[in-house]
Amino acid sequence: MSRRTDVDESDVRVRPGRGTRPRSKRRPQHADATEAMVTVVDRGRWRCALGGDPGRPVTAMRARELGRTPIVVGDRVGLVGDLSGAPDTLARIVRVADRSTSLLRTVDDTDATERLVVANAEQLVVVTAVADPEPRTGFVDRCLVAAYAGGLAPVLCLTKTDLADPEPFAAHYRDLDIPVLRTRRDQAPDELAGLLAGRVSALVGHSGVGKSTLVNALLPDAEQRTGTVSGVGKGRHTTVAAVALPLDGPDSGWVIDTPGVRSFGLAHVSPDDVIDAFDDLAEASKDCPRGCGHLGPPADPECALDALVAAGELRPRRLEALRRVLVALR
Structure with missing residues (x-):
């Protein structure tokens, strides 16, 4: 059985690359994107109000460069593409603004x-x-x-x-x-x-x-x-x-x-996150020992909030009400 030895470059299969342009991490800035507010989310589509105007609804999809960035109702987003809002048209969400809450x-x-x-x-x-x-x-x-x-x-x-x-x-x-x-x-x-x-x-x-x-x-x-x-x-x-x-x-x-929110898991919240919402208590809580849950004795015998009550700077019933809410974290 003879074996062919006269092989040249025409006999070699070269697998083509995925593209001729080098991959870049640079992304378009979309300076011309139109601001809108998300009003409905439904399985990969977002209904948005252009400029926050409910009379200008647009349906949009998430741009590929956003990856899995969460986009929920209330988000302020930047839209490009077809902004007519006509049936069977889609804009693209290219930017999600920083959230205030x-x-x-x-x-x-x-x-x-x-x-x-x-x-x-x-x-x-x-x-x-x-x-x-x-x-x-x-x-x-x-x-x-x-x-x-x-x-x-x-x-x-x-x-x-x-x-x-x-x-x-x-x-x-x-x-x-x-x-x-x-x-x-x-x-x-x-x-x-x-x-x-x-x-x-x-x-x-x-x-x-x-x-x-x-x-x-x-x-x-x-x-x-x-x-x-x-x-x-x-x-x-x-x-x-x-x-x-x-x-x-x-x-x-x-x-x-929000009919779907029937209960709240609070694993992501710490007692300090709650205390920080009260201007009259946040500063005093800085004197609490490390890891203080602000529940008072016997769990937190050195909580600085008790000192505020003793000094007459905090109503006892206000602290009791706050601590009852903090118990929800436990």
């Missing part, structure tokens, strides 16, 4: 993986009923911790006050100096509407507490608007996703409904 949670208290729920909300309105179902301080306390840690101003909204006296439950939170609003099923939530005007506010609450009733009272066509944003591009809007809905009126504002 972040509402975060974990699956449970043992999982330290943070999940971003809402970005750039100014207020977290915790909705709970005073009856049917019975109110629970545990859920409210956890929501307050998440708000303090994320930089949101907490608001407590008590619903169904026509069924029971709200005062006993409201008393738990009076010394934290947070707004406590009361609503009835037979009255318009005018006080809440005034607090939401001109701001971006996220609403959280257990099923059955009347949060949907509040949203419908604030936004009579809320269900219609939710249906409108459901056609984000690849599927339907699900009830477990956050949705930002614009308020009407001269002061406008946004309400972010």
Whole structure:
């Protein structure tokens, strides 16, 4: 059997490269990107309001250079591409602005993986009923911790006050100096509407507490608007996703409904994250020993906050209310 030995370069197969241009880490700056606010997220598509104007909706996808950068409702983003908002058109999200606040949670208290729920909300309105179902301080306390840690101003909204006296439950939170609003099923939530005007506010609450009733009272066509944003591009809007809905009126504002957030894992939060939200306590807490949980004796016998009470610079009931919230971390 003869073996061929006259082989030249034409007989050698050269595998072509993936490209003729060298790979570069430089990325386009997109200086001409148009600012927008994310209002809905649905399976790889984002509905955005150009310039924060709800009358200029655009559907977008995430640009490849952003990788797995999380983009959630409330994010301020930069868009390029087709900004017409016409059916079957897509813009590209090329930039996510720094967040002023972040509402975060974990699956449970043992999982330290943070999940971003809402970005750039100014207020977290915790909705709970005073009856049917019975109110629970545990859920409210956890929501307050998440708000303090994320930089949101907490608001407590008590619903169904026509069924029971709200005062006993409201008393738990009076010394934290947070707004406590009361609503009835037979009255318009005018006080809440005034607090939401001109701001971006996220609403959280257990099923059955009347949060949907509040949203419908604030936004009579809320269900219609939710249906409108459901056609984000690849599927339907699900009830477990956050949705930002614009308020009407001269002061406008946004309400972010978060029906999927029923509990908050707090593995990502430390006691100091909560204390830092209180201007009158943050400075004094620097004198606490390392690792202080600020719960007082016997767990933290040298907590500096007790010295404030002894000196008459801090109301005892305010410290008690704060420590009850801190217990949610334990």
